[in-house]
Amino acid sequence: MKIVTTAENLQTYQAYLRIIQIIEKFLQENNYLKLDLPVLSPALIPESYLEIFKTEFRYLDTKDNLFLTPSPELFIKRLLSEGIGDCYSMGKSFRNSEPNSPKHQPEFTMLEWYKIGKDYKYMAQEVLKMLSAISWELFGKNTITYQGKSVSFDKWEEMTVAESFERYAEISPEELFDAEKFMAKAKKKGYVIDEFSFEDVWSQVYSQEIEGNLGTNGFPTVLYDYPIQFASLSKPNSDGKTAQRFEFYIEGIELGNCFSELTDAPLQKKRFIADDRERSRSGKIEHPVDWGFIDSLEKGLPESTGIAIGVERLGMIFTNSNQIEDLKLITVR
Amino acid sequence: MAIQAGNLKRGEFIMHLGDIWQVQKTEFYSPGKGSALMRSKLKNVSSGKTVDYNYKSNESIETVDVTSIEMQYLYKDAENAFFMDNQSYQQYELLLSVIGSVIEYFKEGESMYVYVHDEKALNIRPPVSVTLKVIQTEDAARGDTVSGAKKEAELETGVKVMVPLFIKKGETIMVNPELGEYTGRA
Numbered sequence: 001m002k003i004v005t006t007a008e009n010l011q012t013y014q015a016y017l018r019i020i021q022i023i024e025k026f027l028q029e030n031n032y033l034k035l036d037l038p039v040l041s042p043a044l045i046p047e048s049y050l051e052i053f054k055t056e057f058r059y060l061d062t063k064d065n066l067f068l069t070p071s072p073e074l075f076i077k078r079l080l081s082e083g084i085g086d087c088y089s090m091g092k093s094f095r096n097s098e099p100n101s102p103k104h105q106p107e108f109t110m111l112e113w114y115k116i117g118k119d120y121k122y123m124a125q126e127v128l129k130m131l132s133a134i135s136w137e138l139f140g141k142n143t144i145t146y147q148g149k150s151v152s153f154d155k156w157e158e159m160t161v162a163e164s165f166e167r168y169a170e171i172s173p174e175e176l177f178d179a180e181k182f183m184a185k186a187k188k189k190g191y192v193i194d195e196f197s198f199e200d201v202w203s204q205v206y207s208q209e210i211e212g213n214l215g216t217n218g219f220p221t222v223l224y225d226y227p228i229q230f231a232s233l234s235k236p237n238s239d240g241k242t243a244q245r246f247e248f249y250i251e252g253i254e255l256g257n258c259f260s261e262l263t264d265a266p267l268q269k270k271r272f273i274a275d276d277r278e279r280s281r282s283g284k285i286e287h288p289v290d291w292g293f294i295d296s297l298e299k300g301l302p303e304s305t306g307i308a309i310g311v312e313r314l315g316m317i318f319t320n321s322n323q324i325e326d327l328k329l330i331t332v333r
Numbered sequence: 334m335a336i337q338a339g340n341l342k343r344g345e346f347i348m349h350l351g352d353i354w355q356v357q358k359t360e361f362y363s364p365g366k367g368s369a370l371m372r373s374k375l376k377n378v379s380s381g382k383t384v385d386y387n388y389k390s391n392e393s394i395e396t397v398d399v400t401s402i403e404m405q406y407l408y409k410d411a412e413n414a415f416f417m418d419n420q421s422y423q424q425y426e427l428l429l430s431v432i433g434s435v436i437e438y439f440k441e442g443e444s445m446y447v448y449v450h451d452e453k454a455l456n457i458r459p460p461v462s463v464t465l466k467v468i469q470t471e472d473a474a475r476g477d478t479v480s481g482a483k484k485e486a487e488l489e490t491g492v493k494v495m496v497p498l499f500i501k502k503g504e505t506i507m508v509n510p511e512l513g514e515y516t517g518r519a
Contacts, residue, residue: 050363
């Protein structure tokens with residue numbers, strides 16, 4: 001790896017800073033408290049599909065393992081259960097084993113914000129207002145042009161995950177929510193399914209046939225109600241098949257991920273155990289599970305919704321850049 | 334030989350849905366739902382058609398063994414380019430849509446390497462640099478000293494590239510044929 005200096009990006013970098021200012025102004029005007037959080041933690045939320053960075057703290061003869069946080073969620077939910085209220089954090093997050101690419105860097109800026117007493121559908125409206133605020137402040141209108149295409153923030157294109165599979169991949173809800181039928185259909189479409197899990201094949205079909213279509217019809221797309229296998233830290237829906245999670249996209253680029261937060265401590269504990277097991281099975285770096293997180297859920301996490309947004313990716317959209325590096329003065333790659 | 338999709342590299346030849354394809358581009362991608370993926374752009378070596386395909390990063394892919402043979406570029410017609418093995422005198426042909434725009438940088442009679450599998454040419458191995466003469470370019474305007482400024486130049490194969498203002502008609506320059514970029518004076 002090397003250090004790459006790109007001072008010629010100064011103008012785009014300044015536009016990116018302006019976007020960050022607008023976001024923070026929007027959140028502060030809406031009474032979200034800014035949180036300044038650590039990036040090193042002795043324990044983490046186990047996430048099956050994310051690899052982490054491990055380091056250690058040394059003092060005389062003692063050594064303590066520390067981990068760079070892949071998301072500030074573990075800190076924020078502790079504070080929510082202490083009654084801190086609506087809040088946000090904008091800071092660096094770290095994901096290992098994901099090389100630099102136009103839309104991803106192992107070290108990136110993540111915005112997370114949480115609203116008490118509301119659910120994911122409320123958050124979708126709040127996010128649209130923020131996108132709108134950025135557009136108005138930067139361009140004096142509610143429409144931008146990204147890579148030659150017009151995107152309006154007048155409304156969302158709303159679609160459930162099931163509708164998107166039906167529309168773009170011709171996979172019916174019946175096939176989508178039955179792992180066996182789904183795998184059979186994927187095999188018929190030419191995907192390799194042997195020795196792969198439903199989650200792995202689903203993810204491949206999703207990226208191959210769905211994602212590229214999202215946010216391409218003149219509006220950003222909010223895609224919601226993911227299969228329960230991808231619930232992660234979100235609340236299940238009453239249908240038993242889906243979870244209250246949405247992601248939003250512009251021109252096929254995933255920009256954010258939102259949950260109605262799961263407040264059920266025993267269920268979250270069960271998911272932690274399963275995720276921790278999946279991490280070991282797939283040979284990921286081991287880390288202590290943050291059981292304190294479960295304790296704070298037990299203490300009482302208020303009903304809430306939270307979203308995580310890739311700030312650089314959002315910056316790409318509003319500066320009409322096609323790679324994150326265009327926003328940066330220094331990159332390590 | 335089988336490799337994991339996560340190790341796929343640009344330029345490799347692989348089997349995909351029963352055909353031979355050359356990898357044009359790859360991008361590792363971890364969506365956080367299910368396993369990581371390897372986004373790839375593939376070119377079918379029989380038709381020149383390209384597709385985007387996302388493999389699971391730990392999916393096994395069959396690579397195609399190729400030999401790289403030095404050949405002479407003979408000529409091209411509307412659809413194909415023709416090559417001859419300098420040792421065996423055997424002739425090979427390749428669709429222009431498979432070779433892509435790099436062909437515009439080659440002079441007839443020039444030597445280059447061609448990838449062959451099972452008696453069939455799959456694609457050329459483009460050299461990092463080709464040397465070509467400038468046959469037409471405007472003289473730089475006096476006093477035009479903007480650093481990095483470029484002008485268009487037509488090269489002896491008919492292709493046009495952007496060159497620095499100091500390059501004159503009749504000079505020989507080096508070009509990266511894959512990027513279509515001037516790299517220096519020869």
